[in-house]
Amino acid sequence: MNARIEAVLFDLGRVLVDWDPRHLYRDLFADAAEMERFLAEVCTMDWHAAHDAGVPMAANAAGLIADHPHHEARIRAWDERWPEMFAGSISGSVAVLEALHARGLPVFALTNLPAEKKAHIFETFAFMERFRDVIVSGEEGVIKPEPRLYEIALGRIGAPAEAVLFIDDSAANVAAARRLGFDAHHFDGAEGLQDAVVARNLVSHADIERAAS
Numbered sequence: 242m243n244a245r246i247e248a249v250l251f252d253l254g255r256v257l258v259d260w261d262p263r264h265l266y267r268d269l270f271a272d273a274a275e276m277e278r279f280l281a282e283v284c285t286m287d288w289h290a291a292h293d294a295g296v297p298m299a300a301n302a303a304g305l306i307a308d309h310p311h312h313e314a315r316i317r318a319w320d321e322r323w324p325e326m327f328a329g330s331i332s333g334s335v336a337v338l339e340a341l342h343a344r345g346l347p348v349f350a351l352t353n354l355p356a357e358k359k360a361h362i363f364e365t366f367a368f369m370e371r372f373r374d375v376i377v378s379g380e381e382g383v384i385k386p387e388p389r390l391y392e393i394a395l396g397r398i399g400a401p402a403e404a405v406l407f408i409d410d411s412a413a414n415v416a417a418a419r420r421l422g423f424d425a426h427h428f429d430g431a432e433g434l435q436d437a438v439v440a441r442n443l444v445s446h447a448d449i450e451r452a453a454s
Contacts (some may be wrong), residue, residue: 247400252409253352265325292355295382333431339452379392388415440450
């Protein structure tokens with residue numbers, strides 16, 4: 242095991258869990274192009290970022306509904322049908338998490354997530370029990386890639402940035418982590434993540450295969 246890495250810090254959405262609003266909104270729109278316009282112009286990721294920063298979903302929906310009253314039910318669905326935005330876990334990534342845990346390397350999570358939806362994640366995904374701590378942006382009032390959230394995470398981990406491997410699917414989040422000194426991996430698939438942890442001598446491919454079985 243690489244002695245330099247003392248802990249691994251995982252993002253959740255699109256790294257360990259398959260989260261995409263389209264999983265829900267495909268059921269709410271008959272036309273795919275109309276759905277994409279809605280997600281680009283109404284319930285946008287910029288709008289959702291306020292939830293991740295701690296703004297209650299119901300309060301954040303009110304202004305959007307006032308601007309788009311004909312979409313009221315679809316806007317409310319973001320909150321009311323939140324679990325339907327998930328399509329399970331990403332098994333190859335979970336195998337990495339399990340292998341790291343089995344080797345005794347401390348694993349943590351740092352996620353942009355509404356505080357009010359944290360319970361759903363813990364209730365749905367058993368692997369959440371592997372984390373020594375989960376830092377949730379909605380509870381802290383600040384989101385990635387703001388440096389303050391990474392600093393909060395380091396304080397909770399109890400290790401310097403250079404001793405932490407950070408894994409995220411967002412290039413902006415990875416770049417911010419690297420500026421702070423983290424060893425960071427830009428996630429673009431489970432296979433690449435597996436190669437990354439093996440290259441750092443944290444676990445072997447055999448370890449990952451055993452964890453997946």
